[in-house]
Amino acid sequence: MRILALDVGDKTIGVAVTDPLNIFAQGITTIERVGIKKDTTEVLNYIKEYECDTLVIGLPTNLSGHDTIQTEKVREFRTRMENKLRSSGLSNVKVDWQDERFTTSIAESVLIQADVKRSKRKEVIDKQAAVIILQSYLDSKR
DSSP: OEEEEEEEOSSEEEEEEEOTTSSOEEEEEEEEOOOHHHHHHHHHHHHHHTTEEEEEEEEOBOTTSOBOHHHHHHHHHHHHHHHHHHHTTOTTSEEEEEEOTTHHHHHHHHHHHTTOOHHHHHHHHHHHHHHHHHHHHHHHHO
16 A cells, blocks of 8 residues: 655645555645645545555654644644544544655755756645655655
8 A cells, every 4th residue: 555645834735655665755746725624635535546554744843843833733734634534434544744844945955956947846846845755754664
């Protein structure tokens, strides 16, 4: 079974998934935030489509590891997502955290090195951050 990862922001959610062997991460989309019900439904659809048994959510903290306002928002998103999984008969899907400090700046560096234009970077940075979150999660499990 595959693993899906999210970079949850206020405006968008970056989404990445593993290959079938859970070796590497690849970005699949960026979800435009509409509302918590629609957002969690869209994530649920990707979990079903890619037959995922684990959902990894990037946990934003400040540099010292303490919670921020965004940390609380993401914790609330996780709670709502877990409720959605239970109500959809997918309570067997494991939900896990992954430290996401520096992922956006790393993603920006990767995109700059790949010579992606600034306008295009804005479109794909959250998806790339989700890839970094997921790859970090995979590497930590090895």
